[in-house]
Amino acid sequence: MIKRRSKKKALITGIAGFAGSYLAELLLKKGYRVYGFLAPREKIDNIKHLKNNLKLDRFDILKADKVSNFIKKSKPDYIFHLAALSSVGLSFTNEKSTYDVNFIGTYNILIAIAGLKTPPKKIVFVSSPDIYGRFKPTAKKLDETQPFNPVSPYAVSKIAAEYLCLYYYLHHKLPIVRVRPFNHTGPRQNTDFAVPSFCRQIAEIENGLKKPKMSVGDLSNKRDLSDVRDIVRGYYFLARKGEPGEVYHLCSGHAVSLRSILNKLRRMAGVSINVSEDINRFRKSDIPVLKGDYSRAAKTVGWFPEYKLEQTLQDTLNYWRKKITK
Amino acid sequence: MIKRRSKKKALITGIAGFAGSYLAELLLKKGYRVYGFLAPREKIDNIKHLKNNLKLDRFDILKADKVSNFIKKSKPDYIFHLAALSSVGLSFTNEKSTYDVNFIGTYNILIAIAGLKTPPKKIVFVSSPDIYGRFKPTAKKLDETQPFNPVSPYAVSKIAAEYLCLYYYLHHKLPIVRVRPFNHTGPRQNTDFAVPSFCRQIAEIENGLKKPKMSVGDLSNKRDLSDVRDIVRGYYFLARKGEPGEVYHLCSGHAVSLRSILNKLRRMAGVSINVSEDINRFRKSDIPVLKGDYSRAAKTVGWFPEYKLEQTLQDTLNYWRKKITK
Numbered sequence: 101m102i103k104r105r106s107k108k109k110a111l112i113t114g115i116a117g118f119a120g121s122y123l124a125e126l127l128l129k130k131g132y133r134v135y136g137f138l139a140p141r142e143k144i145d146n147i148k149h150l151k152n153n154l155k156l157d158r159f160d161i162l163k164a165d166k167v168s169n170f171i172k173k174s175k176p177d178y179i180f181h182l183a184a185l186s187s188v189g190l191s192f193t194n195e196k197s198t199y200d201v202n203f204i205g206t207y208n209i210l211i212a213i214a215g216l217k218t219p220p221k222k223i224v225f226v227s228s229p230d231i232y233g234r235f236k237p238t239a240k241k242l243d244e245t246q247p248f249n250p251v252s253p254y255a256v257s258k259i260a261a262e263y264l265c266l267y268y269y270l271h272h273k274l275p276i277v278r279v280r281p282f283n284h285t286g287p288r289q290n291t292d293f294a295v296p297s298f299c300r301q302i303a304e305i306e307n308g309l310k311k312p313k314m315s316v317g318d319l320s321n322k323r324d325l326s327d328v329r330d331i332v333r334g335y336y337f338l339a340r341k342g343e344p345g346e347v348y349h350l351c352s353g354h355a356v357s358l359r360s361i362l363n364k365l366r367r368m369a370g371v372s373i374n375v376s377e378d379i380n381r382f383r384k385s386d387i388p389v390l391k392g393d394y395s396r397a398a399k400t401v402g403w404f405p406e407y408k409l410e411q412t413l414q415d416t417l418n419y420w421r422k423k424i425t426k
Numbered sequence: 427m428i429k430r431r432s433k434k435k436a437l438i439t440g441i442a443g444f445a446g447s448y449l450a451e452l453l454l455k456k457g458y459r460v461y462g463f464l465a466p467r468e469k470i471d472n473i474k475h476l477k478n479n480l481k482l483d484r485f486d487i488l489k490a491d492k493v494s495n496f497i498k499k500s501k502p503d504y505i506f507h508l509a510a511l512s513s514v515g516l517s518f519t520n521e522k523s524t525y526d527v528n529f530i531g532t533y534n535i536l537i538a539i540a541g542l543k544t545p546p547k548k549i550v551f552v553s554s555p556d557i558y559g560r561f562k563p564t565a566k567k568l569d570e571t572q573p574f575n576p577v578s579p580y581a582v583s584k585i586a587a588e589y590l591c592l593y594y595y596l597h598h599k600l601p602i603v604r605v606r607p608f609n610h611t612g613p614r615q616n617t618d619f620a621v622p623s624f625c626r627q628i629a630e631i632e633n634g635l636k637k638p639k640m641s642v643g644d645l646s647n648k649r650d651l652s653d654v655r656d657i658v659r660g661y662y663f664l665a666r667k668g669e670p671g672e673v674y675h676l677c678s679g680h681a682v683s684l685r686s687i688l689n690k691l692r693r694m695a696g697v698s699i700n701v702s703e704d705i706n707r708f709r710k711s712d713i714p715v716l717k718g719d720y721s722r723a724a725k726t727v728g729w730f731p732e733y734k735l736e737q738t739l740q741d742t743l744n745y746w747r748k749k750i751t752k
Contacts, residue, residue: 164522196490199533203586207525234596250593260529260586267576270560 110339111135111174113161113209114182115154118289119226119281121146123180123332128153130336135174137161139183146288161205168212175216178339179223181209184257187292188230191254202257203264210268210276222339223276225265229349229392230255231280241393244280244347262347269345277342279335282351282392286328286412287419295325295416298362302369303420313374319359322389324351327407334403341401351392352405364413436665437461437500439487439535440508441480444615445552445607447472449506449658454479456662461500463487465509472614487531494538501542504665505549507535510583513618514556517580528583529590536594536602548665549602551591555675555718556581557606567719570606570673588673595671603668605661608677608718612654612738613745620684621651621742628695629746639700645685648715650677653733660729667727677718678731690739 110127114120115136124147127134138144138158147154155174159166161183171179184202185191191198206225213223232242233249250256268274285295304310334350342348366373397403436453440446441462450473453460461481464470473480481500485492487509497505510528511517517524532551539549558568559575576582594600611621630636660676668674692699723729 195537196530196533199530203529204522204525207522211521248589248592249596250589251597253593256586256590256593259589260582263574263576263585264582266574267579267582270575271577 107131107133108177109133109135109174110178110180111171111176112180112182113137114184115156116142116144116147117182117186118146118286119284119328119332119335120180120182121150121288122286122328123182123335124150124154126329126332126336132178135170135176137170161208162200164208164211167208168215171209171212172216175218177221179209179213179220180226180335180339181206181223182226184226185254188252188254189292191252191257195253198253198257199260202254203260206261206264210264210272210274213274214268214272219274221275222342222344223265223274224335224339224342225261225276225278226335227258227262227278227280227347228255229280229282229351229390231259231262235387241353241391242349243393244349244396266345275344277338277344278347279338279342280347280349281331281334282324282326282349282390284326284328284331285416287416289328289416294358295361295413296420298365299413299417299420300424302365302373302417303424305373306370306421307424309424312371313376314362315376315378316358316362317377318379319362319377320357320388322355322357322391324353324355324390324392325361325409325412326350326352326405327412330405330407333406334397334401337401337403338397343400346396346400348397348400349392349394350397350403351394352409353392353394355389355391356409361409361413364410365417368414368417433457433459434503435459435461435500436504436506437497437502438506438508439463440510441482442468442470442473443508443512444472444612445610445654445658445661446506446508447476447614448612448654449508449661450476450480452655452658452662458504461496461502463496487534488526490534490537493534494541497535497538498542501544503547505535505539505546506552506661506665507532507549508552510552511580514578514580517578517583521579524579524583525586528580529586532587532590536590536598536600539600540594540598545600547601548668548670549591549600550661550665550668551587551602551604552661553584553588553604553606553673554581555606555608555677555716557585557588561713567679567717568675569719570675570722592671601670603664603670604673605664605668606673606675607657607660608650608652608675608716610652610654610657611742613742615654615742621687621739622746624688624691625739625743625746626750628691628699628743629750631699632696632747633750635750638697639702641702641704642684642688643703644705645688645703646683646714648681648683648717650679650681650716650718651687651735651738652676652678652731653738656731656733659732660723660727663727663729664723669726672722672726674723674726675718675720676723676729677720678735679718679720681715681717682735687735687739690736691743694740694743
């Protein structure tokens, strides 16, 4: 009799989020049994198409006993901790909740893992380059040694959670890898972000649902923008081969202005669109250019971005074209 | 008619703690009106002798509304935030409370200050060199740029609170100075710490309350030990002249072994004492030598330690001699 090797198991917190849903798809494709939990009133739209293949539960990450029970029950080989209040803007008004969910929530996850008889092979904690905050602009790419100067409660919460991860690595020997993904976009991202907001408006204009005019914010800032599918592939690579205790950037290595992105999208549009800049529209940024260095991830786990920006924009535009006409 | 200039006001959180009580004494001496609050079941022994000159209240630092009301009512010119669960050892078993009191408690203080019409002239946040955690031992003195490698929940909580302070400085423009005092001792410190524990035992032996034998832990580690009265003078100097947004070490700049301290105390004792080392007695430390660099504080605010170690030890021994015979 041949003993069938059981499937490897992965747990994704924040599985119904934008990146979480892509990570779930990737892991299912790779043959993993995928576990995840949703926040009490969280929408499931992003993972509706995967739902029957996922082991889902629904509870508040601040309920330590529920978190612990779910982790004990699922006994994951890999844990991807993506769950967070991830809006920098909202963190100013929801400051206490941001600290609770992003820091104490992470504590609930880690203390539960530390209590397992068999620890997971790897834990991937998703942080953010927002923790660098204000810095002197240079032409150089930012690497992982940049000092932290948080200018939002969101950034504080991620710094606190990163050091918590470091403690659980140093003291409890948990094999944690921290990752700081730069901006990423793609289909399913909500229209609070620039690219989907542009795409949705273009799709609406193409369909006669909106006049061929767009009012936009400051388009001059340059950002390092990746495809969400590259980013989640990076999470997977880091889970398999990342060095415990280490932290990695995932990014494109290029800086692109919102103006250039919008112009690319306008060329993809089937109609001509008039654009006017409204400086009150987006929150002001101190940082004119943000460009990351992913050489550590490239060297350690062989990760490189694969999607061209044009592909990402085309896919996102097509997603909104379909969504608008549904 | 001459208008009498009203007294400057200072608020000390953790006022009934070891350092808090000395800071209260110093500020009263300097002519300040001194405010403070106690935790619900906190003992008042350390400040009993000052009680009538202090404006005290009692509430939980996690009750944001009480914190806010007290700060609004007292309208302090200077705030010294010392309140914390300060035991590294206990932080392993009281992990969640350590994060709550030391991080969320600090948040309650800062958000209340940010809401004041007239902000204080300076806020001094007391952190700890424990945040450096594990590091490669060198002969060099540690300065403020040493990286953080937390090996206790206490260290994580202080790192989180430090970055919170930095955010409130960068974004809300609060004039916060962070300070990392190295080990300090003196009269009133409780016997969970080595120096008061030695002094108490010697006083008991001198008074025939104990056999002339002491069982002690590993005496080989060298620590940077200051007098509590030097440390609180440093807090005061930093409140007056520290640079907002900056962080400062306060320390002696020397490393002294527990063995050398115990031998000094034995020479001060009126009796001969037999010492045996019991390696199970104190928690093991990864760090054989800890020595701080206070040159930034010296340069910026003109602070230098004044107490000689012998004076500190003599005063602490005399304190316990009095206490034992009472």
